[in-house]
Amino acid sequence: MTTFKKKRFSRRGFLAGTGMLAAGISLPSGLLKASGSSTLNFYNWDTYIGETTLSDFKSSTGIDVKMDLFSDNDELFGKLRAGNPGYDLIVPSSDFVERMIIADMLSPLDNNAIPNRVNVEPTFLNVGFDPGRRYSLPYMWGTMGIGYRKSKVDGTPDSWKWLLDSSKYRGKIALLSEAGDVLGAAFKYMGHPLNTTDPKIITQAEQLLIKQKPNIKVFAPDNGQDLLLSGEVDLAMEWNGDILQVMEEDPDISYVVPKEGSVVWEDALAIPNGAPNPQNAHKFINFLLGAEAGAAIAEFIQYATPNVAAKKLMPEGYKNNPAIFPSDTTLESCESSIYKGEEAVRLYDEAWTRVLAA
Amino acid sequence: MLSGRFRARNENSRKVFLVTFLPPTIWLILFLLAPVLIIVVYSFSQKVGLINIEVNWVMDNYWRAADPLYLKIFAKSFYIAGITTFLCFIISFPVALAITKVRQNWKLIILVLLMLPFWINLLIRTYALIAVLRTRGFLNSGFEWIAVHLGLRFEPVQFLYNDTAIIIGLVYIHLPFMILPIYAGLEGFDETLKQAAKDLGSSSMQVYRHIVFPVIRPSVFAGCMLVFIPALGSYLTPELLGGTDGQLIANVIERQFKHANDWPFGAALSMVLIYLTCGVITVWLLVAKRKKS
Numbered sequence: 001m002t003t004f005k006k007k008r009f010s011r012r013g014f015l016a017g018t019g020m021l022a023a024g025i026s027l028p029s030g031l032l033k034a035s036g037s038s039t040l041n042f043y044n045w046d047t048y049i050g051e052t053t054l055s056d057f058k059s060s061t062g063i064d065v066k067m068d069l070f071s072d073n074d075e076l077f078g079k080l081r082a083g084n085p086g087y088d089l090i091v092p093s094s095d096f097v098e099r100m101i102i103a104d105m106l107s108p109l110d111n112n113a114i115p116n117r118v119n120v121e122p123t124f125l126n127v128g129f130d131p132g133r134r135y136s137l138p139y140m141w142g143t144m145g146i147g148y149r150k151s152k153v154d155g156t157p158d159s160w161k162w163l164l165d166s167s168k169y170r171g172k173i174a175l176l177s178e179a180g181d182v183l184g185a186a187f188k189y190m191g192h193p194l195n196t197t198d199p200k201i202i203t204q205a206e207q208l209l210i211k212q213k214p215n216i217k218v219f220a221p222d223n224g225q226d227l228l229l230s231g232e233v234d235l236a237m238e239w240n241g242d243i244l245q246v247m248e249e250d251p252d253i254s255y256v257v258p259k260e261g262s263v264v265w266e267d268a269l270a271i272p273n274g275a276p277n278p279q280n281a282h283k284f285i286n287f288l289l290g291a292e293a294g295a296a297i298a299e300f301i302q303y304a305t306p307n308v309a310a311k312k313l314m315p316e317g318y319k320n321n322p323a324i325f326p327s328d329t330t331l332e333s334c335e336s337s338i339y340k341g342e343e344a345v346r347l348y349d350e351a352w353t354r355v356l357a358a
Numbered sequence: 359m360l361s362g363r364f365r366a367r368n369e370n371s372r373k374v375f376l377v378t379f380l381p382p383t384i385w386l387i388l389f390l391l392a393p394v395l396i397i398v399v400y401s402f403s404q405k406v407g408l409i410n411i412e413v414n415w416v417m418d419n420y421w422r423a424a425d426p427l428y429l430k431i432f433a434k435s436f437y438i439a440g441i442t443t444f445l446c447f448i449i450s451f452p453v454a455l456a457i458t459k460v461r462q463n464w465k466l467i468i469l470v471l472l473m474l475p476f477w478i479n480l481l482i483r484t485y486a487l488i489a490v491l492r493t494r495g496f497l498n499s500g501f502e503w504i505a506v507h508l509g510l511r512f513e514p515v516q517f518l519y520n521d522t523a524i525i526i527g528l529v530y531i532h533l534p535f536m537i538l539p540i541y542a543g544l545e546g547f548d549e550t551l552k553q554a555a556k557d558l559g560s561s562s563m564q565v566y567r568h569i570v571f572p573v574i575r576p577s578v579f580a581g582c583m584l585v586f587i588p589a590l591g592s593y594l595t596p597e598l599l600g601g602t603d604g605q606l607i608a609n610v611i612e613r614q615f616k617h618a619n620d621w622p623f624g625a626a627l628s629m630v631l632i633y634l635t636c637g638v639i640t641v642w643l644l645v646a647k648r649k650k651s
């Protein structure tokens with residue numbers, strides 16, 4: 001029954017997203033267009049903001065925030081590619097920030113209007129997908145890793161080997177179903193950089209996955225945590241937030257970032273071109289990067305905050321949770337996903353189609 | 359006088375025609391024809407950079423779609439949709455027949471029960487099916503209960519994440535689309551024809567083969583189309599119930615419009631799917647026609 005429960009911690013709610021292909025392409029969503037100078041149209045992930053954040057913002061500034069939800073980056077990108085339907089603030093993830101910069105879909109930020117930028121942890125101020133942070137500021141971050149059932153697995157499965165190159169847990173493995181995520185893990189396992197575009201290495205990763213296929217139960221479209229919870233699989237490649245959500249329900253489930261390294265993702269705040277109320281968007285970014293607001297959001301959604309001032313206000317249990325904040329050595333082996341160019345996107349997709357068809 | 363009245367009537371019927379046919383025509387042109395035409399144009403276009411599509415009437419996307427990799431996926435989709443249609447027919451015929459035999463007030467209740475699932479979102483029904491079929495699902499729990507009571511060893515059956523699961527899901531979703539047309543065909547059937555055939559010495563089997571089935575053939579055809587075409591384009595069911603090789607052509611198309619960000623190629627694959635579907639239906643109709651004559 002977990003499937004129907006409100007997913008408190010699920011950022012990438014699959015349920016909401018599946019039907020979005022059709023709607024995401026061009027329908028300008030029964031928008032909104034809250035107009036006037038005291039409004040803000042915020043386009044965000046589901047369950048990805050504090051319970052009172054919007055009303056707190058309204059009481060401090062008088063600005064009404066109208067929030068729309070998207071369920072994956074492709075949907076966000078699809079909705080904005082033909083022109084901004086009226087959003088002031090969006091939350092794309094790492095490589096999509098870069099994609100949108102290249103496609104000229106984002107407006108540069110005015111740092112003078114965001115004094116709380118000083119709260120951002122310095123490591124987040126220089127990232128590959130937005131050098132110098134001209135277009136975006138970090139909102140939340142996390143990792144991709146392995147969620148597992150402790151009682152069914154020997155020790156800690158802290159290597160991609162158990163998922164990608166071993167028959168030990170045959171039939172008890174779920175991988176993600178997006179080309180970039182799975183191939184990225186395979187690259188890391190083989191000792192290559194996450195954002196490899198070398199066709200030879202892509203082919204090697206493809207062969208590794210085809211060889212491993214008989215041992216894999218399913219490529220889960222982001223419901224690996226449900227499969228883990230229901231006992232369908234014992235190991236699942238997933239995003240840390242999704243696994244955290246089921247760890248709350250079942251103490252037998254845990255999460256680990258493999259030692260070969262993995263993806264560290266970040267969702268960033270950015271202002272799309274053509275935003276009707278960019279000043280309000282700046283005010284809201286500044287508000288979200290404030291100590292109290294940031295802490296209230298982290299408290300509710302339990303994702304890692306890049307906001308130093310907010311983190312200081314958080315309890316030890318949050319700050320010391322390895323599933324939220326991995327150790328520095330683990331983080332050193334992780335990379336964030338960058339935009340690899342259309343040629344590589346096509347190579348990835350063709351390799352993935354062949355893996356699925358094999 | 360006469361011609362004037364005639365003209366008035368003619369004028370009237372033209373108005374009636376305009377009022378009844380114009381709105382649906384406009385609707386179809388705007389929301390069916392125009393989008394399909396856009397897809398046709400896209401399928402001959404090329405992607406430029408990240409978001410631009412240049413219409414330059416090239417065949418590249420079609421050549422790419424002709425790669426054995428994609429043809430195999432097309433073939434698999436047709437195979438799965440074909441089996442689904444066949445199973446739906448096998449199940450639906452007796453069910454539809456049974457509904458015609460029950461009392462009038464029961465008929466209504468059964469028909470409402472048949473249509474009830476339509477009120478529930480497809481995604482939720484699919485998740486419900488997962489809850490029934492998974493390793494620790496209701497079906498396996500039921501089997502386990504029986505096995506334990508019989509003193510047998512029990513190994514849970516792996517219903518989910520294979521092609522059989524996709525077919526189970528598709529049959530489950532599309533069954534009403536087959537039952538309803540066949541029921542409608544049988545309900546309008548003239549019972550005296552059966553009586554006459556029986557009086558002339560036909561067995562029940564013969565009555566169904568030579569009298570009932572030919573008469574309801576158009577209903578069966580309609581049912582088959584209503585199942586086959588959506589099953590061919592299904593992408594949620596293979597995505598959620600299928601195994602590691604569960605992708606059907608609709609999943610590949612979806613990826614082109616989303617993650618792979620290649621709309622022209624996705625459009626070409628969609629068009630190939632439409633051409634192939636039309637081809638299959640034409641062959642089907644021709645074969646049926648030849649059989650008849």
